[in-house]
Amino acid sequence: MIQTKTLLIAIFTFLSLYFTAQSQRFAYEYVFVKDSTKMNDKESELMYLDVSKKGSKFFSQKREIADSLHLEIVKNQNKDFSGIDYGLVVYVVEKSYPDFKINLFDNLDMSKYKISDNRKMDWKILSEKETIGDLNAQKATCNFAGRTWTAWFVSDIPIQDGPYKFNGLPGLIIKIEDKTKSHSFVLKEIKKLRSDQEWKSDGEKKSFNAIIAIDQEKYKKQFKDNRENPTKGMRQMMSGGNKIMMIDEKGKPLDIEEMMRDMEKNAKANNAKNNNVLELDLLQ
Template sequence: MKKIFVGMMAILSIATYAQNQRFSYEYKFVRDSAEKDKSETEIMLLNVFSKGSQFYSKDVFESDSILNAEFKKQSGGLDHHIDLSKFKSKGKVRYQVEKNYPDYSVNFFTNLGSIEYMIQESRNQNWKILPEKEKVGEFNTQKATCDYVGRIWTAWFTTDIPIQDGPHKFHGLPGLIVKLEDKTKSHIFELKGVRKFDDKEEWKSFKDKERYEPLIILNDKKYKKTYLDNRADPNKGLRNLLAEGGKFEMKDASGKIMDSNQIMKDREKKQKETNKRNNNVLELDLLK
């Protein structure tokens, strides 16, 4: 009965306060735990609808929108050679998170190589609400903590915005999360803007967007294995493609076709070097 009551309150809060609102968060993060002074910043958007919320990078969304428009424009002509050489991708945080109201089921969308996955979250956020209060920006907030995805988190939430939601996968407090940081302060989200957007804009799930390859759906336990396999062997997906009869080729600046074996060796070396530096992922339990 308590869960049903909480769900009804969540629907009422959203219906009366925050349909079609956008919350902009500044996300500061450190990729390499050995270089904590080298933080990066990305603007993340939390769009709230009556059916649920969606969380993603502003730069990545805008960049992908331009890319898709250019792809459709070029592919619509008689010449099927698509030139995207002048296109420059923006944004570093390439995942999306979707929460469905009122049960707040969470789906996480990400790519490993050329394959896109939807991961169904099963881990719980057991918040401990504390008496401490603090002013964060213009909001009066209260403190809460939880142990989640391999990190100890501190959240500051405000009941002035009665939405049980927040950045990334976080939710379940009696108000919007205004600030969120892990114990090492290497992953920090802070609310920077609130605005209402067009009421005519409707909820559309990320899983229903147009794709050229199928979306692979996994639970979080199976995804962890897939994630670790991909880190250990970055070319696994490409080799599977070749084994199934697929082909790929790349050309150098002079137009000469490059050796595919050398491409794969270079790709594996580069990706493993990147993985070594990227050792401070937000969901730290993926590496344990």
């Protein structure tokens, strides 16, 4: 957790600025297991929950860095995007205040989706309390997206939000973990953001294709279809009369059909190892 002195200062700052709509950034360490058959193989990513008067945005630190590098390359009219680390977590979660409407932005195949999620979290607040860092946290549990979650929230930070889609407790969620201990988020840092750092929606970013707006049920169908047919989008684009030519490092044209078969084979192999997604019910 955050060092005691830093944490206390951060909380005091947050409380003193909360009612003036000062934007804040809550940094969480996300630790997760991709393959349920290898529970000791854990990955981690630093995630940001940026909170402002209009709502919150949850995204990867590496994604933020990658987006800045990408814009700089485009600005300089360069086409070499190699070497950019986009991180392991590509989705973005946005919540609006005060209604806490949730939108997930995610890429599947060759399309970008904006997924509205209206599922409510039925929290059970328990009497158990624990000091985490220097915060007095209280325990709560809920079932969400195919998993049983245990959360610790702090009512001293008066915001009913938390990492990913989690919200609805009477205070900020500073730690949450699923029953299998294969997905966890732990608060690591709080800092004040400048006024010009207030988050912008992913829906406002320029993209090659229009963002497709769907609900959670349609997203589930698209998610499963993408795992079963990982090259569907590219094949549809080719069948529409679009010609695709790819070359190797020596400039020799590649066999597109052979390359597509290899892509599909590799994608399915990776999906088989990525069998422990956060929203487990997407696979059911």
